[in-house]
Amino acid sequence: DAGVTQSPTHLIKTRGQQVTLRCSPKSGHDTVSWYQQALGQGPQFIFQYYEEEERQRGNFPDRFSGHQFPNYSSELNVNALLLGDSALYLCASSLKAGAGETQYFGPGTRLLVL
């Protein structure tokens, strides 16, 4: 039973470019949340997808967008990259979007913006 997988593991981009990160949830999970973790800080909630719709959004600009596919996998897109977007991007999956459901985190994608 595969856990949460993310790709790519590492990525280097330059300012102004666009990036797409991918996440496959744990088998049987239908909800995917994305988090941004800057160096030395706790993860910050970006948004959550359930039934192919964005259900909740954190305090992130519209440059951050996402998508969920019928197989529950998800993508995170970031446009017009800034140096401050350099971080570890974590995907977490859970069963249903309800309160108290255990979230399982993937290994993350480390993004460096030069």
Add this chain to the structure above:
Amino acid sequence: GQQVMQIPQYQHVQEGEDFTTYCNSSTTLSNIQWYKQRPGGHPVFLIQLVKSGEVKKQKRLTFQFGEAKKNSSLHITATQTTDVGTYFCAAGGATNKLIFGTGTLLAVQP
């Protein structure tokens, strides 16, 4: 917005000593979850507390949820080098959006 603070920010202990990290929220919590993140790794779920005053144990780890559901603590008895990492509390809401605390980095000297 809701804020979750943790203290201390960093703790260095000798192997065998105890360790405690405290988590405080500005608002009443639906539930509190604890995660451990090893250096270079990703957060790994440890436990969830839901009830006021709840205490749960996992081997050498003891988790508590305050009576007012605004604070929580994690206590590790007789630390080992395998306990090294950053411990995060995370406030869970109605839709499972997690608001992470600032984290406590634990260093254990053999």
